[in-house]
Amino acid sequence: MTNKIIQWYNINKRDLPWRKSKEPYKIWVSEIILQQTQIKKGESYYIKFITTFPNIKTLSESNDTEILKLWQGLGYYNRALNMLETARNIVQNYKGIFPKKYNDLIKLKGVGEYTAAAISSICTNESKAVVDGNVYRVLSRVFNISEPINSSAGKNKIKTIANKLLPPINSGTYNQAIMDFGSMQCTKHNPNCKICPINNNCIAYIDNIINTRPVKTRKIKKKHRYLNYLFISNNNQFIIQQRGTNDIWKKMYELPLIESNSAITIDKLKADKYLKKFIINEVKKERNMKHLLSHQCLNIVFWHISVKNLNSNHKIISKKDISKYPIPKPIERYFEIKD
Numbered sequence: 001m002t003n004k005i006i007q008w009y010n011i012n013k014r015d016l017p018w019r020k021s022k023e024p025y026k027i028w029v030s031e032i033i034l035q036q037t038q039i040k041k042g043e044s045y046y047i048k049f050i051t052t053f054p055n056i057k058t059l060s061e062s063n064d065t066e067i068l069k070l071w072q073g074l075g076y077y078n079r080a081l082n083m084l085e086t087a088r089n090i091v092q093n094y095k096g097i098f099p100k101k102y103n104d105l106i107k108l109k110g111v112g113e114y115t116a117a118a119i120s121s122i123c124t125n126e127s128k129a130v131v132d133g134n135v136y137r138v139l140s141r142v143f144n145i146s147e148p149i150n151s152s153a154g155k156n157k158i159k160t161i162a163n164k165l166l167p168p169i170n171s172g173t174y175n176q177a178i179m180d181f182g183s184m185q186c187t188k189h190n191p192n193c194k195i196c197p198i199n200n201n202c203i204a205y206i207d208n209i210i211n212t213r214p215v216k217t218r219k220i221k222k223k224h225r226y227l228n229y230l231f232i233s234n235n236n237q238f239i240i241q242q243r244g245t246n247d248i249w250k251k252m253y254e255l256p257l258i259e260s261n262s263a264i265t266i267d268k269l270k271a272d273k274y275l276k277k278f279i280i281n282e283v284k285k286e287r288n289m290k291h292l293l294s295h296q297c298l299n300i301v302f303w304h305i306s307v308k309n310l311n312s313n314h315k316i317i318s319k320k321d322i323s324k325y326p327i328p329k330p331i332e333r334y335f336e337i338k339d
């Protein structure tokens, strides 16, 4: 089966920019970007990232705002902040040389088992199997794994099988092959099993149960949050603020925020103590927006609050300057459609 997947890969592999390199820095950048991101979208971010930060040193000299701005639109912004921290760590403690071995890589911030296995196998052929969503799908079908792939029993079973399938040499090629195989051949919906080179090995195909594999336990219910964003303006200028570090969108910029336990009325908003420091001309509800994150459903209302004065204790900017700041997707959309 291993050889058949490698043969399939030799014919079908995608021409992706990071595949032209075995530099651990570039493989690391591509792997972090591709977590939770479609290849097509990830490719343009990868090119932008490598052009801006061609090596670990240039990345280490960056700052939170610059890297978050570059990452804007990709989501999971912790990834970017962790990369910056890791780059500084490598420059300070590893003489600027990116590690290649699994046991060193796994110690880096933001590098988990999957990323460490990908970098070490691709760069040095270290015998470590990568197990991403594609690999879970292929192996749970071929070996008819009935344990949920989001349970530890299911994960461990698949990891054990994945490591057994690694070839004695070229583990890096095989790892890339099985991930491509999962994303292009053994697709989530309607895989073309008739032309699949491993259909003789695939128990789910033989038993006609591919649609029941992989098994997943039900998703966690999303938490609902109610965010009231305030566009507090005077004379074409308005207030922005930087987010803290204990919540989503760490260190990004946003409009002043009042979070409530449920949707609030205009009168309740006007009575909030945050607005007491302003002399208000008018308050208008401007836009409702729903934004889904992996574990949260954000119910957002944008309020336009025109005021007589903008207190200099705040960070005040004009609309044309918002593009200089890293902002979360809903704020970006708000400004895109704002008149």
Ligand code: SF4
Binding pocket: 138, 141, 142, 185, 186, 187, 191, 192, 193, 196, 197, 198, 199, 202, 204, 205, 210
């Ligand atoms: S036979 Fe179908 S389900 Fe089985 S590995 Fe091939 S594509 Fe996937």
